[in-house]
Amino acid sequence: EPEVTQTPSHQVTQMGQEVILRCVPISNHLYFYWYRQILGQKVEFLVSFYNNEISEKSEIFDDQFSVERPDGSNFTLKIRSTKLEDSAMYFCASSEASNTGELFFGEGSRLTVL
Amino acid sequence: AQSVTQLDSQVPVFEEAPVELRCNYSSSVSVYLFWYVQYPNQGLQLLLKYLSGSTLVKGINGFEAEFNKSQTSFHLRKPSVHISDTAEYFCAVSEGNNNDMRFGAGTRLTVKP
Secondary structure (H helix, E strand, C coil): CCCCEEECCEEEECCCCCEEEEEECCCCCCEEEEEEECCCCCEEEEEEEECCEEEEECCCCCCCEEEECCCCCCEEEEECCCCHHHCEEEEEEEECCCCCCCCEECCCEEEEEC | CCEEECCCCEEEEECCCCEEECCEEECCCCEEEEEEEECCCCCCEEEEEECCCCCEEECHHHCEEEEECCCCEEEEEECCCCHHHCEEEEEEEEECCCCCCEECCCEEEEEEC
């Protein structure tokens, strides 16, 4: 069964460093997402991406964040200068079409900022 | 925009007891509804979903949920829980015109022996 894969599963970084989280969505999916879950809190929407551009972003997704689809398979989330409060589990998701409403999630990448 | 409210942050129950985890949503358009389960230190696993059709949907692990449009609810139920059902449960909604899914705050289900 096709699945969304994320790397790394866990990354530890120093405050101020740049981090790139990688995702390989399901191959025929067209819509891509990043969500964040701070430890013990709810899953929060960050950004959605379609046709090589951001379609929607939350207020969390400020100038420190960026997303990119550098090739036909990867979808990346970059945090330019990490802060302590960026420590969280980051989930990538993808969906097939705009009106099915169903997202398929990866296992998550845990980011720890020291 | 759509939003989700999970009324109970924690639900403790004894093994083999029935359980209901409550979820209410708000949206101005038609919605799709989901329940996800998150076991400790793991990712999100889809339990069940309502896209259309029958309002009673059955999912994995013996869970089911009923979509009630008039009450804007999508409560999750299981007639007899196991210790292994201990986890965090998230209700989520997406609107029919886009795929941006929004999650509730989660309900921590703790099943005690």
